[in-house]
Amino acid sequence: MDVKVAVIGETGVGKTSLLQSFVTGKFAFGTISTSSAAFMRKTIEINGQIIKFQIWDTAGQERFRAMSAMYYRSAPFIIAVFDVAKKQTFVEIQNYWINEIKQHGDKNAAVFICGNKIDQPQREITTEEATSYAQSVNAHYFECSAKTLAGVPQLFKEIGAVSLKSEVKSGEKALLKVKEVHVKQGGCC
Ligand SMILES: Nc1nc2c(ncn2[C@@H]2O[C@H](COP(=O)(O)OP(=O)(O)OP(=O)(O)O)[C@@H](O)[C@H]2O)c(=O)[nH]1
Ligand SMILES: [Mg+2]
Numbered sequence: 001m002d003v004k005v006a007v008i009g010e011t012g013v014g015k016t017s018l019l020q021s022f023v024t025g026k027f028a029f030g031t032i033s034t035s036s037a038a039f040m041r042k043t044i045e046i047n048g049q050i051i052k053f054q055i056w057d058t059a060g061q062e063r064f065r066a067m068s069a070m071y072y073r074s075a076p077f078i079i080a081v082f083d084v085a086k087k088q089t090f091v092e093i094q095n096y097w098i099n100e101i102k103q104h105g106d107k108n109a110a111v112f113i114c115g116n117k118i119d120q121p122q123r124e125i126t127t128e129e130a131t132s133y134a135q136s137v138n139a140h141y142f143e144c145s146a147k148t149l150a151g152v153p154q155l156f157k158e159i160g161a162v163s164l165k166s167e168v169k170s171g172e173k174a175l176l177k178v179k180e181v182h183v184k185q186g187g188c189c
Contacts, residue, residue: 006075011060014116017146034059051160085120111139119145
């Protein structure tokens with residue numbers, strides 16, 4: 001199944017690095033700040049099910065925000081990244097990115113807040129603070145390091161698992177509709 005994901009968050013939090021680490025299994029030193037957006041693919045398997053990720057890496061710089069919006073506003077899965085060692089990037093998740101998704105994003109979008117750079121010795125945002133905020137806005141919370149790769153596969157496995165569950169749900173709904181039609185047809189006259 002195809003899973004479309006958009007990655008958002010302030011410039012420098014490590015969106016491109018995180019995706020490079022996931023896609024290639026290696027940390028890419030010396031990334032260049034993203035302008036416009038970049039597309040990446042990666043296929044994984046969960047319990048025998050093939051998950052084909054189609055991922056949009058957006059640009060965090062403020063001057064590109066209008067363009068980034070085109071990618072995440074229709075995405076069914078969104079990863080909102082901040083830097084655990086830079087408080088302001090978390091404040092912007094709270095003040096800007098989550099509101100933006102709630103106001104203009106897909107109403108059924110699954111949101112994953114991701115605290116990146118957990119390899120940094122001095123954190124400014126604790127796991128507890130971020131987890132409790134994520135819960136308050138109905139989002140999942142994950143932590144990772146694009147540099148050491150810690151937590152990176154787990155994040156995407158969870159997105160894959162959630163997408164499989166929602167497919168089961170929508171499949172069940174479709175089945176219910178079919179049943180309803182049969183009942184209606186059978187019960188008539
Ligand atoms: N220590 C550490 N540094 C990281 C990590 N992830 C990214 N970086 C560094 O942070 C800087 C910014 O990373 P990018 O991936 O380019 O950031 P971005 O979010 O894509 O930024 P924009 O494209 O401008 O929106 C780079 O110098 C990376 O090497 C991490 O997990 N740990
Ligand atoms: Mg980038």
